[in-house]
Amino acid sequence: MEEEVAPSAAGAIDAVEAVDLGGTAAAAPDFTFFGMFMQADFVVQSVMLMLLGASVWCWAIIYDKYKRLREVREKADDFENEFWSGNSLEDLYDRTRHNPDHPIAMLFVSAMREWQRSTTNRTGKIAMGAQERIYRVMHVTVSREMERLEHYLSVLATVGSTAPFIGLFGTVWGIMNSFQSIASSNNSSLAVVAPGIAEALAATAMGLVAAIPAVVAYNVLSNDLGRYANRMEGFAEEFGTILSRQMEEEHH
Structure with missing residues (x-):
């Protein structure tokens, strides 16, 4: 039995x-990323979505700025080759003034337009103060064109400096929830604590994923834009010297 x-x-x-x-x-x-996102608290989910959106936005800005800088550098090379080829500046102006599609062309068109306005129709002489006005126009054009190129660049700096702290906030919030679960269940085993901590740390990882490319891209693009600004200022100085020399010849 x-x-x-x-x-x-x-x-x-x-x-x-x-x-x-x-x-x-x-x-x-x-413990996959999607699984941790679905199991996370609403606040942690909101932090992750915010950081994901910031990361996508940053990559869109990085791609756009890189493409635009490469385009304006190539066009500037072609334009300067033609500018220094010895051909007539008036002919170059006539071909460029209707569609100045890069900053240095815009700088040239602005200066030449002011040059023509400063020439009286009756005598062909240069009006008084023309040189100062031309330099002022070129300075304003450089500032305006660089502002356009630098548009949205501050977003990269903002995301790079704030994303780690936003991710840290999500981590702290998730760990607080894990401790509350431990207190309510009276069980401090790793099996109880690990999921909540993993979800919390995923927020920090998202913050770093958004911040690191933004900081690197901001530094690289800032240096490239600084070099391009110096190039525009150098062209403005050289072009201003040419116009100044021509003014002196007109007066004599």
């Missing part, structure tokens, strides 16, 4: 263990 009951009891124990293991496996946390 005892030999018949023992196998039956052992089977029942095995069945209970199987059900327990099956339930544990079913309730096992998903």
Whole structure:
């Protein structure tokens, strides 16, 4: 009789263990990024979505600025080659004034337009103060064109400086929730703590993913824009010297 009951009891124990293991496996946390996002608290989810949006925005700005800088450098090379080729500046102005599609062309067109306005129609002489006005126009054009090129660049600086702290906020919030779960369940085992901490640390990782490319791109683009600004100022000085020399010849 005892030999018949023992196998039956052992089977029942095995069945209970199987059900327990099956339930544990079913309730096992998903440690993929998407799984941690879905299991996270609403605040942590909001932080992750905010950082993801900031990262996408930064990459769009980086791509746009890189493409635009490469385009204006190539066009500036072609324009300066033509400018210094010895051909007539009036002919170059006539071809460029209707569609100045890069900053140095805009600088040239602005200066030449002011040059022509400063020439009286009756005598062909240069009006008084023309040189000062031309330099002022070129200075304003350089500032305006550089402002256009630098547009949205401050977004990279802002994301690079704030994203790690936003991610840290999500981490702190998630760890606080983990400690509350420990207190409510009276269980401090790693199986209870690990999912919440992993979800919290994912927010910090998202902050770094958004911040690091933004900081690197901001530094690189700032240097490139600084060099291009120096190039525009150098062209303005050289072009101003040419116009000044021509003014002196007109007066003599």
